[in-house]
Amino acid sequence: MPIKNVFMKRVLGALLLSLPLSAQAALAIQHWQTAHGARVVFVESHELPMLDVAVDFPAGSARDPAGKSGLARLTHGLLDQGAGGVSDTAIAHRLADVGALLSGRFDRDRAGVTLRTLSSAAEKNKALDVLAQVLQRPDFPQAVVKREQQRLIASIREAEADPGEVASKAFYRALYGAHPYAQDEAGDPAAIARLDRDDLRAFYRTHYSASNAVISLMGDITRAEAEAIAVRLSAGLPRGAPLPALPKPAPTTASDTRIAHPSSQSHVLVGAVGLARNDPDFFPLFVGNYVLGGGGFDSQLMREVRDKRGYAYSAYSYFLPMKEAGPFQLGLQTKREQTDDALKVAQDTLRKFIADGPSEAELNQAKSNLTGGFPLRIDSNRKILDYLAIIGFYNLPLDYLDSWVDQVNAVDVVAVKRAFARRIDPDALVTVVVGAGHAR
Numbered sequence: 221m222p223i224k225n226v227f228m229k230r231v232l233g234a235l236l237l238s239l240p241l242s243a244q245a246a247l248a249i250q251h252w253q254t255a256h257g258a259r260v261v262f263v264e265s266h267e268l269p270m271l272d273v274a275v276d277f278p279a280g281s282a283r284d285p286a287g288k289s290g291l292a293r294l295t296h297g298l299l300d301q302g303a304g305g306v307s308d309t310a311i312a313h314r315l316a317d318v319g320a321l322l323s324g325r326f327d328r329d330r331a332g333v334t335l336r337t338l339s340s341a342a343e344k345n346k347a348l349d350v351l352a353q354v355l356q357r358p359d360f361p362q363a364v365v366k367r368e369q370q371r372l373i374a375s376i377r378e379a380e381a382d383p384g385e386v387a388s389k390a391f392y393r394a395l396y397g398a399h400p401y402a403q404d405e406a407g408d409p410a411a412i413a414r415l416d417r418d419d420l421r422a423f424y425r426t427h428y429s430a431s432n433a434v435i436s437l438m439g440d441i442t443r444a445e446a447e448a449i450a451v452r453l454s455a456g457l458p459r460g461a462p463l464p465a466l467p468k469p470a471p472t473t474a475s476d477t478r479i480a481h482p483s484s485q486s487h488v489l490v491g492a493v494g495l496a497r498n499d500p501d502f503f504p505l506f507v508g509n510y511v512l513g514g515g516g517f518d519s520q521l522m523r524e525v526r527d528k529r530g531y532a533y534s535a536y537s538y539f540l541p542m543k544e545a546g547p548f549q550l551g552l553q554t555k556r557e558q559t560d561d562a563l564k565v566a567q568d569t570l571r572k573f574i575a576d577g578p579s580e581a582e583l584n585q586a587k588s589n590l591t592g593g594f595p596l597r598i599d600s601n602r603k604i605l606d607y608l609a610i611i612g613f614y615n616l617p618l619d620y621l622d623s624w625v626d627q628v629n630a631v632d633v634v635a636v637k638r639a640f641a642r643r644i645d646p647d648a649l650v651t652v653v654v655g656a657g658h659a660r
Contacts, residue, residue, distance in 0.1 A: 247621070259434045271339045277433055355453060
């Protein structure tokens with residue numbers, strides 16, 4: 221299943237749980253654990269004759285073994301490329317015959333498979349049969365393994381010409397050092413070329429076990445049907461113990477990396493190790509960052525970098541919470557000759573924000589925009605499923621969505637200042653510039 225590693229999708233994914241659900245009071249999230257150890261979250265809704273299913277595992281790129289960078293991505297991409305003796309073409313045809321859609325997602329923390337199907341019995345059962353087969357009996361055919369290795373390597377090589385991709389990879393390496401989050405999601409071409417079917421099978425058995433699975437269900441089924449589906453999907457998964465937690469990232473150490481590139485513009489990234497998904501500072505940091513660089517034209521970075529000085533078309537900042545502390549990132553693109561000037565303005569804006577926080581007026585506007593605009597963010601079962609999957613995978617409280625508006629409205633200037641002071645040291649930031657000056 222192809223995984224699109226596009227920057228804006230990553231940012232939107234980071235914001236997903238920052239946007240609440242207006243009608244959440246009507247969504248009773250049920251949860252339980254199957255006899256095989258899989259965790260399940262479920263919302264029953266009969267408004268549409270549809271069922272959306274997601275099954276996620278802690279099998280992202282951070283789980284790549286030493287010397288095998290890319291194994292997690294390749295394994296995930298091959299799940300539906302032949303399973304249970306059925307070819308990838310036959311799998312696609314079986315799904316098309318019942319109007320079902322199988323897709324995937326992959327990042328540093330998790331690898332997942334999602335299914336959308338009609339809830340009518342015949343179509344639903346055939347689609348679930350395919351999903352179970354893909355999850356439980358991937359074949360990893362030798363010819364397909366070779367084909368996908370070559371395809372993945374080619375895509376990585378192609379991305380090496382993109383200054384934005386170069387900057388992103390360098391940023392994670394500089395920020396995380398020896399931590400697994402430093403590994404690129406796609407992997408290393410040389411390591412990928414050395415992988416074989418035994419590597420894929422071993423990784424699958426360890427990481428795609430029932431005890432590591434999180435099953436999310438949203439749609440036109442009853443609780444009894446949901447329980448039966450969860451058993452159906454988890455019973456045939458490998459047996460194994462839950463994986464150990466990832467290590468804690470080390471505190472950020474100041475560094476400045478310059479990478480020469482023929483791009484006419486410099487790509488600038490500045491950041492630090494930020495916060496984990498369940499961090500108590502999440503709401504003050506999220507709401508505060510809306511003022512700093514997350515609110516588009518309403519943000520301080522846009523005002524200082526673009527509006528006042530015209531250094532960049534866009535300047536942004538965001539937190540990407542992950543299982544362990546994910547990054548805080550500030551970014552912009554600017555003409556090569558004004559790189560240092562634009563960088564200094566961005567750094568000064570961040571430093572001032574950490575010291576002073578937002579004004580009362582800025583904070584009130586941010587909270588009003590965030591709480592007032594969220595009904596448009598959840599307008600389909602599939603989007604609700606995404607919420608359920610993250611709540612389940614990251615063990616967030618089941619009332620997370622119920623309390624979201626209150627949590628946002630409770631944030632004040634003092635809370636923002638304290639949270640940023642705890643998390644971001646303006647003298648200990650990672651800086652990466654691609655496209656200007658000489659490499660160093």
